[in-house]
Amino acid sequence: MDRTIARTNAPRRVALWLALAGASLALSGCQSDLLPAVFGFGSGGVSAYAPGTLPDISAHPGDRLIGRSGTDRGRCIFENAAGNRFRADCPEGFSL
Numbered sequence: 001m002d003r004t005i006a007r008t009n010a011p012r013r014v015a016l017w018l019a020l021a022g023a024s025l026a027l028s029g030c031q032s033d034l035l036p037a038v039f040g041f042g043s044g045g046v047s048a049y050a051p052g053t054l055p056d057i058s059a060h061p062g063d064r065l066i067g068r069s070g071t072d073r074g075r076c077i078f079e080n081a082a083g084n085r086f087r088a089d090c091p092e093g094f095s096l
Helices: 003-028
Strands: 064-068 075-079 085-089
Antiparallel strands (some): 064 075
């Protein structure tokens, strides 16, 4: 490699390393809810354990039946108006 090319790129490399070091120092003290678990920034959404039971999920009028669940017998996959899919008991007499 030509020494003149290496000498002209040296200031750019130093500037790049200084910029990266400055950015990492600036971000090291960030507390952000937007990036909670990325590289240890923010609190990460840690919450205490709370004993209890999950609510029973059931289909309501207006929910669209997608089909039978592949892993739970007697359960079907539904989609609500918001586009969220969930698993609930199949309707009476359903067979696919």
